Amino acid sequence: MTAPTLPLSARRRIPVPDRARLTGEQRHGTACVWCAVVLSPETAADLGHRPYTTPSVDYVLTWWPRGCRACVAARAPLPVDTATMRAMARQALDVDLPAAVAASLAVMYRGMLRELVPAVRDAVDDLPYEHTDRRAAEADVHRALGDLDHRPRGPGAEAAHALRLAHALLVLTDRLDQSTPGRTSAVPGTPT
Ligand SMILES: [Zn+2]
Structure with a gap:
């Protein structure tokens, strides 16, 4: 059973940790960017593409962070009153x-x-x-x-x-x- 997740437009607005501080698995989207749990297609939530820079190149690169559903749910925007x-x-x-x-x-x-x-x-x-x-x-x-x-x-x-x-x-x-x-x-x- 797959838990419902936030729409992608909301997930794209969630701030993610600094890529430079993450493990290779987290950078490649195979582990949650927050809790580092290994992700499966059932547990992973895409967070949209994000820009990043690195000293070795002089242009902006892109990465695709992913989170586990629990970490994403904990960062969901509060309902509007x-x-x-x-x-x-x-x-x-x-x-x-x-x-x-x-x-x-x-x-x-x-x-x-x-x-x-x-x-x-x-x-x-x-x-x-x-x-x-x-x-x-x-x-x-x-x-x-x-x-x-x-x-x-x-x-x-x-x-x-x-x-x-x-x-x-x-x-x-x-x-x-x-x-x-x-x-x-x-x-x-x-x-x-
Ligand atoms: Zn997590």
């Missing part, structure tokens, strides 16, 4: 926001969106590229990245920008909840 994010996003949907409040909300929303974007990508990473849910998720992520790049200028721009980021948060938290089995989009305390 979509219910709290949604509640925070609703603060920008309220009334007339003073510019200073809007600006501080926008800072918070940016941090949340940077956490959500990789989580949404991870949630659809195992789907085929042409899958409707994957394409929809990528379109949502693309729009959210555009909103993250935007820099508000001029009077009233702060509040409009906070509102835009809040909408992106609501879209991505819904997307994440829909794409993650066992998650529910209901906020605790709201009637269903």
Whole structure:
């Protein structure tokens, strides 16, 4: 029985130990880069290709570290708290926001969106590229990245920008909840 593993997009983001300090087996992906246990096809999890340099050559080389499932699972990203994010996003949907409040909300929303974007990508990473849910998720992520790049200028721009980021948060938290089995989009305390 093979234990479920993280999607590759998430495994690629896990920092791995310095290659120079590892054994030959670890460098060649036949042993776990963390605990050095010898890996089999059933126990190994690929961590994606990683760049490295060595004094003997003047260009960047690539290696393919692998980990055992236990070590990879221990380094999995924490689940994103979509219910709290949604509640925070609703603060920008309220009334007339003073510019200073809007600006501080926008800072918070940016941090949340940077956490959500990789989580949404991870949630659809195992789907085929042409899958409707994957394409929809990528379109949502693309729009959210555009909103993250935007820099508000001029009077009233702060509040409009906070509102835009809040909408992106609501879209991505819904997307994440829909794409993650066992998650529910209901906020605790709201009637269903
Ligand atoms: Zn290990």
